[in-house]
Amino acid sequence: MSFAANEAEDVRASASSADSGALPAGKAGASFGSAPRIRAILRDFSWAFLGLAAVRIWIQCTIYDRYAFTDAGLTSVVINASRVILTAIVVAVILKCGFPRNARRILSWFSVSAMTLGSVLFLVDAQLHPGTFDALACILAGCGLVWGGGQWMEFYLRLSPDESFFYALVSLALGSLGGMLLGYLPERVGAMVSVVMPTVSFAMLAWSLRLTQGRLESGRLDPAPKDTRYDDEPATTWVRLLLGLAFIEFAMGIARGFPHGSSFELAPVFQTLHQVGVIGISFAGLYIVLVRNRFMRYSTLWRFMLVLVAVGIILLTSLNWYGLSLGSTSIAIVNTVMLSVLWFTCYDIARHASVIPYVFLGVVWSVFLLAREAGRIFVMMVPPHDDFVTFVDVLMILALTMSIAVMFTDRIPVKREMFEGLRFDAGKLVLAFDALPAVSVSDGPQRVDLVQVYGLTKREAEVIDCLMQGKSKAQVGRELFISENTVRGYVKNAYSKMDVHNKEQLREKYYRS
Structure with missing residues (x-):
């Protein structure tokens, strides 16, 4: 029996047991390796798909001081303020002019350069003259990060909900593992690692897009959006989601500087x-x-x-060292996990809305950062007096209560349940495995459908077919009864649509294995 048949049989067994409400025999303690959905994801696994972990390691080293403290104080505020300002500009430009591929490429190169230079300046600043390049480094780091992480949405939108969920959480865990190891090393090591992380992320993204291009061409990958159900969602839904996010982030911003505005140092444990x-x-x-x-x-x-968050706030209000340490740790955990929650939320909405994905991503991240840094600035300005500490306690609890009031419901969104794509559908998984070809050594390269995949005209496809048979442009012209100049025009149009620049790149996109 072939690999695909084995997999499909396992999924049918899971589906049958799910219908009966029990786990399959011998699988009561189901492991990651034995799960059909995990196996389906790992079939196309590549370490390059985990590149968001590199972005998170950079964030920990550059913005949050490897979480040796709750944050880096004013440095974190300035970096995040820069992010919000540039994000607003980018969103405004996208809404007015669109977001073509060339613009995304330019922004990618800018992001890598700005993030790398920011890290270099922080490193030089720490080693030579503290404070000399601090402001410039903050602005460069913040502006670079706007697209440094956001560019990965293009790759995620090529994935199924299961795959996107898997890679988002594994990347988050891998980033935490890297951050934990760096936490035990000298600060200078973390600073040096942060210098290379933007380039590592960029290279992994380029490789990920290239790997998934083959799946896109073969029809095994459906690009978003899948539908536009969220286009009809009442505006009140998005207002409530953003308000709920703003209230909880405002409370967490205060908590990160509680009780007297300064960052709280976390012991290694x-x-x-x-x-x-x-x-x-x-x-x-x-x-x-x-x-x-x-x-x-x-x-x-x-x-x-x-x-x-509530547990963290309660522990913080104890005002003893253990309470402050445990409370700060709880808040830090929520802040980190929130990154993946918001990322997957934006992915889910982008797959079911006609709005450009980066617009919603920019709006959500702006609210997230604005509210949190507003809380952080507020607690910095509060006088270090016991009466004011009580007032800050009350304000954190009030903000948390408002978030609960806004979000404590199953009724939003209205048109489609959020994360619905993660519901287990055994039928679809069986079809996916059944559709896999049996592995055979005789399987050679096959021509992709140039018209369907790349939007070439029939004549352009004919010209490309002739070129791939080794014919010259003059021979193609004679065979198709057109001039050599006309052939050049067809080739130029085809190259543009296929996004290739030479014969080698054309050959890679012309065939599929």
Whole structure:
């Protein structure tokens, strides 16, 4: 029996047991390796797909001081303020002029350069004259990060919900593992690592897009959007989601500088607890959704986050060292996990809306950063007096209560349940495995459908076919009864549509294995 047939048989068994409400015999303790959904994802696995972990390691080293403290104080505020300003500009330009591929490429190169130069300046500043390049480094780092992480959405939108969920959480866990290891090394090592991370992320993204291009051409990959159901969603839905996010982030911004505005130093054991907590939550989410096939409601996930924040705030109000350490750790865990929650939320909405994905991504991240840094600035300005500490306590609890009031419901969104794509559908998984060709050594390269995949005209496809048979432009012209100049025109149009620049690139996109 072939690989595909084996996989399909396993999925049918899972589907049958799911219908009966029990796990398959011998699989009561289902592991990651035995789960059909995980196996389906790992079939096309590449380490390059985990490139978001490099971005997160850079963020930890550059913006949050490897989480040795709750944040880097004013440095974090300035970097995030720069991010919000540039994000607003980029969103405005996208809405007015669109976002063509060339513009995305230019922005990618700018991001890599700005993030790298920012890291270099931080490193030089720390080693030579502290404070000399601090402001410039903050602005460059913040502006570079706007697209440094956002550019990965193009890759994620090529993935199925299961794959996107898997790579988002594994990248988060891998980033935490890297951050935990760097936390035990000298600060200078972390600064040097942050210098190379933007280039590593950029290279991994380029490779990921290239790998998934083959799946796109073969029809095994459906690009977003899948539908536009969110286009009819009432405006109140998005207002409530953004308000709920703003309130919880404002409370967390205050908590990061509680009680007197300065960053709280975390002992190594609490730094480790933070990173291990994130890794544990990431793999718990993967196990619940992709192994046990349980649907995770958006509202349930949000309530879990609110509970962790509430626990953190309660511990902070104890004002003793252990309470402050545990409370700060709880807040740090939520802040880190929130990155993946918001990322997958933006991915889910982008697949079911006609709006340009980067617009919603920019709006969500701007609200996320603005609210949090507003809370951070507020607590910096509060006088270090016990009466004011009580006032800050009340304000954090009030902001958390407002977030609960806005988000504590299963009724939003209205048109489509958030994360619906993660519901287990055994039928679709069986079809996916059944559709896999049996592996055969005799299988050679096959021509892609140039008209369907790249939008070439029939005549352009004929010209490219002749070229790929080794014929010259003059021979192609004689065979098709057209001039050599006309042939050149068809080739130029085809190259543009296929986004290739030479014969080698053309050959790679012309064939599929």
